[in-house]
Amino acid sequence: MASPNKIYFMRIVLGIIGGVIAGIVIAPEFDQGTSVGIAFGIAVLLFAVSIGVSRAMSKGLPKEMQKKAGYDGIVPFIFMNIVFMVIVYTALHQDAILK
Structure with a gap:
């Protein structure tokens, strides 16, 4: 038996994990539709x-x-997913972003 707080924080952690995975998987060469599809998936x-x-x-x-x-x-979950996806993507590909 888990408290609702544990479920809530589990979703936050999974949102962070999903954002990090999406930030790593999405490459600058991908078009916008592909990037959104990968992140959404x-x-x-x-x-x-x-x-x-x-x-x-x-x-x-x-x-x-x-x-x-x-x-x-x-x-x-959604907020952490987006925030960490942007942070990781920006940290990994800032040379391509700043051109």
């Missing part, structure tokens, strides 16, 4: 994993809290 995949993990973590909680745990923390 990674985010959707990790969020789907987080839904499964959160449902498993919330087994002992009341039914209402189990339903909420499925999507609790979606905003910080």
Whole structure:
């Protein structure tokens, strides 16, 4: 049995991981559509994993809290994903960005 706080922070960590992966995978040579598709695909995949993990973590909680745990923390997940993707991409490819 996990508290809703653990699920919330697990989503934040997965958002950071997804952002780092997307920042590393996306190359400056990719066009905008490909870059957005890769970033979106990674985010959707990790969020789907987080839904499964959160449902498993919330087994002992009341039914209402189990339903909420499925999507609790979606905003910080998205925010951390975007922020870390931009930070990692910029750190890795700043020579191509500054041209």
